[in-house]
Amino acid sequence: MTTTTLTKRPATAATDTPVPYAARIDHVSKSFGRPGAQQHVLDDISIDVAPGEFVCLLGASGCGKSTLLNLVAGLDVPSAGTIDAPGGRPALMFQEHALFPWLTAGRNIELALRLRGVPRAERRDEAERLLELVRLKGAYGKRVHELSGGMRQRVAMARALAQDSQLLLMDEPFAALDAITRDVLHDELTRIWRTANDSGSGTGNLSVLFVTHNVREAVRLAERVVLLSSRPGRIAREWQVDIPQPRRIEDAAVADLSIEITEQLRGEIRRHGQH
Amino acid sequence: MASTETEAGSAAAPTGDDPATPGTTTTSAEPGGASDLAGLEAGLDALESTVVTRQPWLRTAVAKAFPPVVAILIVLALWQLAYHFSLKPHYLLPSPVEVARSLQQKWLEGTLLGFVWTSVSRGALGFVASVGLGTVLGLIVAQVRAVRAAIGPILSGLQSLPSVAWVPAAIIWFGLSDATIYAVVLLGAVPSIANGLVAGVDQISPLYLRAGRTIGATGLAGVRHVLLPAALPGYLAGLKQGWAFSWRSLMAAELIVNAPDLGTGLGQLLEQGRELQDMSWVLSAILLILIVGIGIELLIFAPIERRVLRSRGLLVKS
Numbered sequence: 389m390t391t392t393t394l395t396k397r398p399a400t401a402a403t404d405t406p407v408p409y410a411a412r413i414d415h416v417s418k419s420f421g422r423p424g425a426q427q428h429v430l431d432d433i434s435i436d437v438a439p440g441e442f443v444c445l446l447g448a449s450g451c452g453k454s455t456l457l458n459l460v461a462g463l464d465v466p467s468a469g470t471i472d473a474p475g476g477r478p479a480l481m482f483q484e485h486a487l488f489p490w491l492t493a494g495r496n497i498e499l500a501l502r503l504r505g506v507p508r509a510e511r512r513d514e515a516e517r518l519l520e521l522v523r524l525k526g527a528y529g530k531r532v533h534e535l536s537g538g539m540r541q542r543v544a545m546a547r548a549l550a551q552d553s554q555l556l557l558m559d560e561p562f563a564a565l566d567a568i569t570r571d572v573l574h575d576e577l578t579r580i581w582r583t584a585n586d587s588g589s590g591t592g593n594l595s596v597l598f599v600t601h602n603v604r605e606a607v608r609l610a611e612r613v614v615l616l617s618s619r620p621g622r623i624a625r626e627w628q629v630d631i632p633q634p635r636r637i638e639d640a641a642v643a644d645l646s647i648e649i650t651e652q653l654r655g656e657i658r659r660h661g662q663h
Numbered sequence: 664m665a666s667t668e669t670e671a672g673s674a675a676a677p678t679g680d681d682p683a684t685p686g687t688t689t690t691s692a693e694p695g696g697a698s699d700l701a702g703l704e705a706g707l708d709a710l711e712s713t714v715v716t717r718q719p720w721l722r723t724a725v726a727k728a729f730p731p732v733v734a735i736l737i738v739l740a741l742w743q744l745a746y747h748f749s750l751k752p753h754y755l756l757p758s759p760v761e762v763a764r765s766l767q768q769k770w771l772e773g774t775l776l777g778f779v780w781t782s783v784s785r786g787a788l789g790f791v792a793s794v795g796l797g798t799v800l801g802l803i804v805a806q807v808r809a810v811r812a813a814i815g816p817i818l819s820g821l822q823s824l825p826s827v828a829w830v831p832a833a834i835i836w837f838g839l840s841d842a843t844i845y846a847v848v849l850l851g852a853v854p855s856i857a858n859g860l861v862a863g864v865d866q867i868s869p870l871y872l873r874a875g876r877t878i879g880a881t882g883l884a885g886v887r888h889v890l891l892p893a894a895l896p897g898y899l900a901g902l903k904q905g906w907a908f909s910w911r912s913l914m915a916a917e918l919i920v921n922a923p924d925l926g927t928g929l930g931q932l933l934e935q936g937r938e939l940q941d942m943s944w945v946l947s948a949i950l951l952i953l954i955v956g957i958g959i960e961l962l963i964f965a966p967i968e969r970r971v972l973r974s975r976g977l978l979v980k981s
Contacts, residue, residue: 461877486874489975490892499888503879523704533976536711538704551878552942569707575700 393645408502410555410595411460411478413439416469417478418455429455432621435614435623439554440585444610446505446603452621453599460597475554475570475595483560485540487532492517493543494528497523500550513636520547521526521580532538545565558598562605571637578633603653604646608637613649617656624656725973757943762950765943774927775951782913783955785841786833789848790909797856797905801898802886804857805864815861818854824907826851827915839922844913851912852905859901863894896972903964910956931954 414463418430429452438444445453458464459471461480466540478629487496497515499640522542532540542562546558577596584594600606606613610629617624632640677796718726739759745751757765769775804811804818814960833843868891875881875889891898917930923930929952936944972978 456898463873463876477877479875480877482870482874484870486870488871488874488889488892489977490895490971499877499880502886503888523701524708529972531976534712536708536712547878569711572700572703572707576704579700 408438409436410441410473410475411435411597412441412470412472413456413460414470414472416456416459416466416471418452418459418464419467419639420458430466431620432620433616433621433623434469437555437597440593440595442609442611444606444613444654445597445599445616445619446601446606446613447461447616448601448618448653450618450621451616452618453601453616454559456621460555461557472552473555477551477553478555478557479548479553479556481541481544481548481553481559481561483563485532485537485544487544487547489532492528493524493530493532493535496532496543497547498551500547500596504551507651508652514550515546518550520660521542521549522546522576536563536569541565541573543581545577546581548576549598554593554595556594556596558596560600561598562567563600570605574605574637575634576608578635580632604637604642607631607642607646607649608635615649615652615656618660626654684793710802722900748784754940755922755942757946761943761944762864766947766950767949768886778927778929778932779951779955781926782917782930783951785844785917785928786906786910786913789913790852790906791844792845793852793905793909795855797853797901798860798898800853801857801860801864801901804860810859814969819858819863821850822858825915826912827919829912830916830919832966834920839920839925841925843920844916844925847916848912850911854907856901856905858896859904860894863897863901864890866897867893896975896977899964899968899971903960903968906959906964907956910952910959912951935961 413433415430415434419426421427421543433456435443435445437516447453455464457480459466460473461472461478463480476492488499489492491499493511494515497518498511501511501514501639502508506615516528519525522545524539524546525541526537528544529564532543535543555640562573563575581594581596596609598606598609607629613627613629615624615626627645630643631639631645635642638645719981742759746756750756766775769778800818803843804815809972826847831848833846837843837846871889871893871977872885875885879934880888913928914930914933918934921931921934927935929948933945933948933952936948967980
């Protein structure tokens with residue numbers, strides 16, 4: 389049994405009229421606070437995430453990474469500009485697993501399936517399949533507190549995938565994990581993302597917008613790294629990462645690019661200490 | 664622990680045909696990498712999972728029952744000593760044995776269970792009605808900002824009003840009737856149940872609400888699948904307190920509302936004992952009231968609460 393399709397999506401309008409992006413962030417700005425005492429968090433951000441693309445948003449504190457993800461997820465509205473995510477409600481993963489402790493691992497996934505409208509008869513099988521995808525076969529009946537941190541994040545990943553969205557938003561999902569587990573989950577995420585996009589038609593099925601402040605993590609995972617400056621968040625620079633997958637975080641090529649990006653990032657941070 | 668380590672070690676070994684991970688061969692671009700990863704993950708999971716072993720049921724029960732039983736025995740012994748040395752005249756301070764005999768006599772008359780049942784059924788009915796009212800009220804206060812601003816403080820203030828204070832008002836409104844008793848029970852229990860639910864909703868981690876919204880739990884689905892289950896621990900605490908208030912209010916009402924056609928509950932039994940100046944009678948009625956209150960808490964609320972907390976990993980094992 390090989391895992392071929394990650395998402396079983398009926399041929400609907402989305403495939404009839406192909407859209408060149410999984411998410412379009414178009415001249416988006418965001419400010420908080422009353423007029424007069426406003427805090428500009430994001431300033432004129434434009435990013436297109438291509439179907440099937442893996443993009444990392446990288447930046448120091450105060451660059452508005454999480455705010456931007458919230459906007460794309462539809463949890464907040466931009467002050468200016470537009471955001472379009474044609475593949476349905478984007479799935480969102482947090483630094484905390486955010487699994488519901490009153491449900492078992494399997495039921496957490498089934499709730500997402502149910503809210504998506506999957507018929508009751510299919511939910512159990514689909515939940516088991518998603519658990520197997522994140523290699524947690526047999527964890528269906530486990531309570532959240534019985535799972536380790538890495539296992540929780542994998543269940544959270546399965547729950548996000550249960551939404552069958554074309555866009556997966558990840559807000560520092562591995563930041564709270566130990567280095568060994570994080571490394572393994574990098575491999576896991578890469579595998580799942582590639583599996584989703586290698587299958588069938590060759591069109592991108594799963595795009596990822598991944599927010600992190602870890603330069604190496606960004607280079608390890610992404611096809612494209614977008615560096616944001618801080619206060620307000622602006623796009624400082626972009627890198628295309630052409631290192632073939634599967635990469636390792638220790639690869640020399642990953643290290644070289646990480647050093648280059650880190651230098652730039654430090655430059656951005658230094659600017660804030662100069663006034 | 665040693666067995667776990669060897670197990671994890673063997674799982675992490677790069678065997679190409681690891682039987683524990685069938686069907687995980689994925690992309691041909693990673694020769695051997697996928698099963699390596701699967702084995703690595705299985706090892707990590709095994710290392711990081713802690714197996715919680717639960718004590719045998721009987722041993723836990725005995726260990727838990729022992730200290731309170733000793734405490735009760737000490738109290739009884741002190742009481743018996745006080746009786747023995749006649750700290751008070753015997754008609755004012757009967758011995759434990761006399762109180763037990765008084766209980767036994769009522770039991771033999773066949774009236775005891777009737778008194779208990781009258782009170783417990785009143786308490787239960789009043790409590791169920793309070794749960795219905797308190798839950799609706801609590802949800803409205805928790806969710807509607809204007810309502811909370813208006814009656815939230817009053818609701819929590821009402822909790823500190825002894826419900827016996829409502830008895831005179833209720834008698835004026837409803838006379839010496841069951842309605843008076845239920846009115847007092849409701850006024851005592853509804854605020855604490857509503858407050859418990861409000862507190863439960865307020866304590867919900869915003870993360871759950873956010874996660875709920877991202878998977879599409881909005882509106883009523885959000886209330887049903889996220890808000891209510893997340894608020895359950897606080898709500899249960901409110902219910903527990905609501906029962907205590909129901910029972911207290913009921914006893915206050917029964918003590919004062921005493922009419923022949925109302926039926927005799929424990930409160931009325933207590934009042935009759937006072938009228939007869941029979942201290943053994945009075946003490947046995949107090950004992951019964953205490954036992955029923957504690958019994959319902961221990962038999963109904965404590966197990967439910969423990970179950971909910973344990974299933975969420977919130978029960979700290981000492």
